[in-house]
Amino acid sequence: EPEVTQTPSHQVTQMGQEVILRCVPISNHLYFYWYRQILGQKVEFLVSFYNNEISEKSEIFDDQFSVERPDGSNFTLKIRSTKLEDSAMYFCASGRAQETQYFGPGTRLLVL
Amino acid sequence: GESVGLHLPTLSVQEGDNSIINCAYSNSASDYFIWYKQESGKGPQFIIDIRSNMDKRQGQRVTVLLNKTVKHLSLQIAATQPGDSAVYFCAVSRPGTYKYIFGTGTRLKVLA
Numbered sequence: 001e002p003e004v005t006q007t008p009s010h011q012v013t014q015m016g017q018e019v020i021l022r023c024v025p026i027s028n029h030l031y032f033y034w035y036r037q038i039l040g041q042k043v044e045f046l047v048s049f050y051n052n053e054i055s056e057k058s059e060i061f062d063d064q065f066s067v068e069r070p071d072g073s074n075f076t077l078k079i080r081s082t083k084l085e086d087s088a089m090y091f092c093a094s095g096r097a098q099e100t101q102y103f104g105p106g107t108r109l110l111v112l
Numbered sequence: 113g114e115s116v117g118l119h120l121p122t123l124s125v126q127e128g129d130n131s132i133i134n135c136a137y138s139n140s141a142s143d144y145f146i147w148y149k150q151e152s153g154k155g156p157q158f159i160i161d162i163r164s165n166m167d168k169r170q171g172q173r174v175t176v177l178l179n180k181t182v183k184h185l186s187l188q189i190a191a192t193q194p195g196d197s198a199v200y201f202c203a204v205s206r207p208g209t210y211k212y213i214f215g216t217g218t219r220l221k222v223l224a
Contacts, residue, residue: 031210043214
């Protein structure tokens with residue numbers, strides 16, 4: 001059964017550094033998403049991406065964040081200058097239609 | 113703002129009993145509802161979904177009930193098994209948006 005995959009599984013970085021989180025969505029999916037989950041809290045929407053552009057973003061997704069689909073398979077989330085409060089689990093999701101979203105296993109980001 | 117909440121942070125049930133996990137949402141325009149299961153260290157796993165034109169939908173050992181009048185959603189798990197132990201989230205979306213709004217999650221503990 002096809003799955004969304006994410007790399008790395010864990011990332012530790014220093015405050016102010018740039019990080020790139022990578023995702024490989026399910027191959028025939030057209031809609032791509034990033035969510036985050038701070039430890040013990042809700043899963044929060046960050047951004048959705050369709051037809052090579054951002055279709056929706058939350059207030060969390062400020063100028064420090066960007067997304068890219070550099071080729072036909074990868075979908076990346078970049079945080080330009082990480083802050084302590086960016087420490088969270090980041091989930092990528094994809095969907096064939098606008099609704100049902102399938103989540104990856106997540107990348108745990110720790111900013112020191 | 114829009115909110116999705118779960119009634120109980122933790123639910124303990126005996127193996128073999130039925131489990132009922134509840135969720136309330138605030139936006140009456142919500143039209144698509146999903147239950148996810150999240151095991152420790154993993155991403156949310158799709159369980160079952162329901163659209164607003166239905167009030168009940170059944171899957172394998174799971175049933176989702178939707179009461180639009182009181183904006184309430186429930187997940188029923190029949191004959192709960194140890195492998196059902198996880199955190200369960202409801203998520204809702206509405207027309208014109210790609211994002212899911214997640215609830216806070218209920219941790220289901222299955223007692224042997």
